[in-house]
Amino acid sequence: xxxxLTVLSGxxxxxxxxxxxxxxxxxxxxxxxxxxxxxxxxxFITDIELxxxxxxxxxxxxxxxxxxxxxxxxxxxxxxxxxMITQNTKCFADLTVEEFLKIHARARGIYSSxxxxxxxxxANNFTxxxxxxxxxxxILSGGQTRSLLIADAILIGAAPVILLDEIENAxxxxxxxxxxxxxxxxxxxxxxHDPVIALHTQKRIIMENGAVKAVLVQNELExxxxxxxxxxxxxxxxxxxxxRADRVITRELMNLKFA
Amino acid sequence: xxxxxxxxxxxxxxxxxxxxIIRHFHHQLRIAFLKIDVVKAYEDEELQREFGxxxxxxxxxxxxxxxxxxxxxxxxxxxxxxxxxxxxIMESAGxxxxxxxxxxxxxxxxxxxxxxxxxxxxKMGAMVSLADIAVVTKIDLVSQAEREVxxxxxxxxxxxxxxxxxxxxxxxxxxxxxxxxxxxEEIRQADLMLKGNPPIGTCTICVGKKEVGWRHHFGVVKxxxxxxxxxxxxxx
Ligand SMILES: Nc1nc2c(ncn2[C@@H]2O[C@H](COP(=O)(O)OP(=O)(O)OP(=O)(O)O)[C@@H](O)[C@H]2O)c(=O)[nH]1
Ligand SMILES: Nc1ncnc2c1ncn2[C@@H]1O[C@H](COP(=O)(O)OP(=O)(O)OP(=O)(O)O)[C@@H](O)[C@H]1O
Ligand SMILES: [Mg+2]
Ligand SMILES: [Mg+2]
Ligand SMILES: [Zn+2]
Numbered sequence: 251x252x253x254x255l256t257v258l259s260g261x262x263x264x265x266x267x268x269x270x271x272x273x274x275x276x277x278x279x280x281x282x283x284x285x286x287x288x289x290x291x292x293x294f295i296t297d298i299e300l301x302x303x304x305x306x307x308x309x310x311x312x313x314x315x316x317x318x319x320x321x322x323x324x325x326x327x328x329x330x331x332x333x334m335i336t337q338n339t340k341c342f343a344d345l346t347v348e349e350f351l352k353i354h355a356r357a358r359g360i361y362s363s364x365x366x367x368x369x370x371x372x373a374n375n376f377t378x379x380x381x382x383x384x385x386x387x388x389i390l391s392g393g394q395t396r397s398l399l400i401a402d403a404i405l406i407g408a409a410p411v412i413l414l415d416e417i418e419n420a421x422x423x424x425x426x427x428x429x430x431x432x433x434x435x436x437x438x439x440x441x442x443h444d445p446v447i448a449l450h451t452q453k454r455i456i457m458e459n460g461a462v463k464a465v466l467v468q469n470e471l472e473x474x475x476x477x478x479x480x481x482x483x484x485x486x487x488x489x490x491x492x493x494r495a496d497r498v499i500t501r502e503l504m505n506l507k508f509a
Numbered sequence: 510x511x512x513x514x515x516x517x518x519x520x521x522x523x524x525x526x527x528x529x530i531i532r533h534f535h536h537q538l539r540i541a542f543l544k545i546d547v548v549k550a551y552e553d554e555e556l557q558r559e560f561g562x563x564x565x566x567x568x569x570x571x572x573x574x575x576x577x578x579x580x581x582x583x584x585x586x587x588x589x590x591x592x593x594x595x596x597x598i599m600e601s602a603g604x605x606x607x608x609x610x611x612x613x614x615x616x617x618x619x620x621x622x623x624x625x626x627x628x629x630x631x632k633m634g635a636m637v638s639l640a641d642i643a644v645v646t647k648i649d650l651v652s653q654a655e656r657e658v659x660x661x662x663x664x665x666x667x668x669x670x671x672x673x674x675x676x677x678x679x680x681x682x683x684x685x686x687x688x689x690x691x692x693x694e695e696i697r698q699a700d701l702m703l704k705g706n707p708p709i710g711t712c713t714i715c716v717g718k719k720e721v722g723w724r725h726h727f728g729v730v731k732x733x734x735x736x737x738x739x740x741x742x743x744x745x
Binding site for chain 2: 300
């Protein structure tokens with residue numbers, strides 16, 4: 251069982267030691283990583299994904315339950331307790347969705363055939379344009395690929411730690427994604443530029459110049475603010491769907507959606 | 510002296526991986542490097558400049574680079590011994606997929622890029638199946654799921670191979686490779702042998718007949734009638 255994950259500090263882009271000794275993340279915690287572009291957000295979660303041992307640019311080290319991970323865990327996907335959705339929205343594998351998921355399930359030591367249907371169904375909750383089992387993964391759009399990989403991480407990766415890099419991009423239904431992965435007992439880390447996601451997590455890690463600048467705990471006012479922002483975001487989402495569905499804004503719709 | 514033979518398709522990241530290995534062992538072992546390529550290679554100058562180690566290159570020209578490797582490896586090992594090297598790294602060009610450059614001694618590493626396509630490992634024949642270690646590079650360019658799918662494909666093909674994945678530009682997750690290299694045995698130059706059977710190297714095309722169509726050709730290859738594939742040639 252994974253009950254905590256520890257990040258031991260490394261160095262910023264100029265080679266200066268980061269100003270913390272360690273950050274401990276407990277099972278069930280949700281965390282967002284925020285900061286300007288290029289500040290090292292992706293690098294931070296990539297360190298976690300690779301279970302870095304001082305062998306990445308940042309020189310950070312990752313411990314599982316206070317211990318350095320064994321090399322089995324680092325090299326065998328079936329043992330890896332971490333699933334990551336990268337910023338990447340392209341698949342190069344010349345396989346159908348079904349073949350892709352099947353091989354990945356095998357890599358993760360899952361042999362049930364139900365998992366394929368479940369994963370495709372879940373992915374289709376996140377995207378407007380449906381994904382089909384015999385689509386080639388190479389022709390999926392950015393948003394569809396994202397949706398498929400998120401569903402894959404949740405059900406096939408099925409790991410106690412889930413890392414998500416900017417899920418708000420690529421036009422998928424992020425509210426649905428957030429609902430499904432909140433309150434699962436997992437560690438969930440969002441890299442994000444989106445204030446709705448950032449305010450919803452229990453902790454925020456602020457990045458600058460390749461280093462962690464601060465770790466903030468969500469305060470009571472922010473819980474309230476997150477709720478309000480979510481309502482607003484849902485309204486924007488509803489309008490987006492209206493526009494996507496070829497409708498025009500009428501007075502009626504204004505009253506309904508902007509109220 | 511330890512021997513490391515690194516093979517893989519063009520631009521897979523062989524040199525990037527070798528640089529990480531040299532960077533890691535630089536202060537611990539004396540290293541010599543040989544690149545075998547077909548027409549052009551810059552690795553020798555590059556590694557010589559960056560690390561100041563003895564390097565050499567050999568062009569195979571009209572010959573398959575792995576065949577060339579077999580011919581010159583005796584001399585090359587002697588040269589490396591003379592430089593006083595503890596570790597001799599040989600980078601193959603890896604263009605001919607019928608041959609494999611691995612020897613019965615030392616370590617054979619195949620380097621594969623994550624973006625080279627899912628069917629590449631099975632197309633590479635002996636270059637993958639006779640390797641001791643497979644290193645998948647460029648993992649920074651694809652999703653985690655896709656990396657794991659590629660790794661599974663290689664594992665299906667070669668269940669016993671030691672598999673690793675890395676961002677070769679940073680040298681991530683290579684500790685295991687480093688310890689396998691350190692634990693590998695010293696080679697005995699007198700009985701260096703090829704691991705795989707080299708394919709039959711001559712046919713009427715090899716000797717210069719340019720006509721197209723099987724009627725014009727005869728000799729040491731024959732067509733297998735639909736047994737495995739419509740066109741698969743094996744030595745007679
Ligand atoms: N992003 C990324 N780029 C890589 C990685 N490994 C290698 N590259 C790049 O890929 C290109 C080819 O890498 P090389 O190491 O020269 O490949 P090679 O196998 O030695 O190529 P040849 O010797 O020419 O056959 C270079 O531009 C490298 O910088 C990696 O892990 N990630
Ligand atoms: N501590 C560090 N030391 C050296 N290089 C670093 C460090 N942190 C990040 N980098 C490098 O800086 C570059 C930008 O970092 P990264 O991609 O993590 O930014 P980001 O915050 O995710 O940006 P974006 O919002 O644009 O996705 C990368 O090339 C990364 O390898
Ligand atoms: Mg990023
Ligand atoms: Mg090279
Ligand atoms: Zn050959």
